[in-house]
Amino acid sequence: MKAFVLVEPGVVGWHDAPEPQLTPYGAILRPVAVTPCSSDVHTVYGGGSRKAPNLILGHECVAEVLETGDLVKDFKPGEIVAVPAITPDWRAMGIQEGNYKHASAPFSGHQLGRSIPGVFAERFLIPDADTTLAKIPEGVTLEQALMCVDVVTTGFTGAEYADIQFGDTVVVMGIGPIGLMAIEGARHLGAARIIAVGTRPVCTSLALEYGATEVLSYKNGNIVDQVMERTGGLGADGVIICGGGDEVFTQAVDMARYGIGTISNVNYFGGTGNLGFPKFSGGRGMAGKTIHTELAKGGRIRIERLLKMIQYGRINPQKLVTHHLHGLDEVETALQMMKEKPADLVKVMVKTDGK
The missing domain is CATH 3.90.180.10 (Medium-chain alcohol dehydrogenases, catalytic domain)
Incomplete structure (x- = not known):
């Protein structure tokens, strides 16, 4: 055949x-x-x-x-x-x-x-x-x-493992098809504010349709700085990684809240080597941030x-x-x-x- x-x-x-x-x-x-x-x-x-x-x-x-x-x-x-x-x-x-x-x-x-x-x-x-x-x-x-x-199912998996509570602020990094469904999933789980990160116009418009409250672009400056500025320095309750290169893993840790922030990754990181864990925003190992890496x-x-x-x-x-x-x-x-x-x-x- x-x-x-x-x-x-x-x-x-x-x-x-x-x-x-x-x-x-x-x-x-x-x-x-x-x-x-x-x-x-x-x-x-x-x-x-x-x-x-x-x-x-x-x-x-x-x-x-x-x-x-x-x-x-x-x-x-x-x-x-x-x-x-x-x-x-x-x-x-x-x-x-x-x-x-x-x-x-x-x-x-x-x-x-x-x-x-x-x-x-x-x-x-x-x-x-x-x-x-x-x-x-x-x-x-x-x-x-x-x-x-x-x-x-992949986008919703990302949202589920972000441990979203009613009223949370959630960042979705990468708004291809998986990220768009992570936005939809986060909305259904009760996120109040959903900050989408992406640049392609066809995806940014759909992100807003599916429930994003705002869309940020790396072309407008450092993504972590943009998120921290918009959250009054607190960061996000949940960060869902759905796309991007190795740097997005470190950025997700950077922008997650101390004590209760959860990083949920459904992104594929190709190749070998290591993903970076930032010491400072990671609380030098004691930040109380939870990381899920999920199929x-x-x-x-x-x-x-x-x-x-x-x-x-x-x-x-x-x-x-x-x-x-x-x-x-x-x-x-x-x-x-x-x-x-x-x-x-x-x-x-x-x-x-x-x-």
Whole structure:
């Protein structure tokens, strides 16, 4: 079957891949709508851990169920389902310790397009359908469902780990699609003031629509100074890192409040080496600031709860999809768009049927 693969670091292409083999708890699916992620860009062009030769890329997908294993109870061929980007092995022993994201190995929750074949193919396997695939409620669009499988859950994860209380001041650093959904999540959790940090006009306008009270740009001066000035020198109750280079980690510590400030990171920092921890704003190790470094939450229940938020009008991530392409072949174009980031791009959706 045709599949879009990582040939070698920095090189992608189409490959005649083996057909997926059905497992007792699994399902074989056909992608209906997919979108490349910035993580796919990192996988291809940013280095990181070594990947299997001709690894099939992709982990954001809405799909049609083609076949189900003998032990699958809740899904049947013909259903259109959301496929979570984070697919833990819910039968791993570490799950019983509450280690849902790294149960059997580092990043074991993030399998698709990383340690197992991804979704950018004519067909793909989900090893455990009942615990992973998500039912899409009536009235939820393809765009909305597709945004839930990664972008919404990752942004909301960032907001959840920021320990937001009613009335808090929260800074969201990086307002690409993940940051925009972190803003939405922070608003729903009760943040009163949400300071967004970003520069691209298409994202700054959406940031205000999703709940930011103001938008700051590094082009107007040091971001930490701007935040401290606007908070009367106190800093932010919560800082959610959703984008940026290594420097943003240090900046987040700088701008978090002493004693109760929480830094929640869902950003990918590529390469090796270290992230800086500032001694002074870190209270020389005693500032009372909490740091969370989190992979997104995944699994069936998580995504179905987010889809309910759409169903009942609480959130609408559809505006994140700014571009549409048609045909599985366009996945390669879509990946390049996510790498190059045209001025008007947030996310690009590829409908695989070409219509």
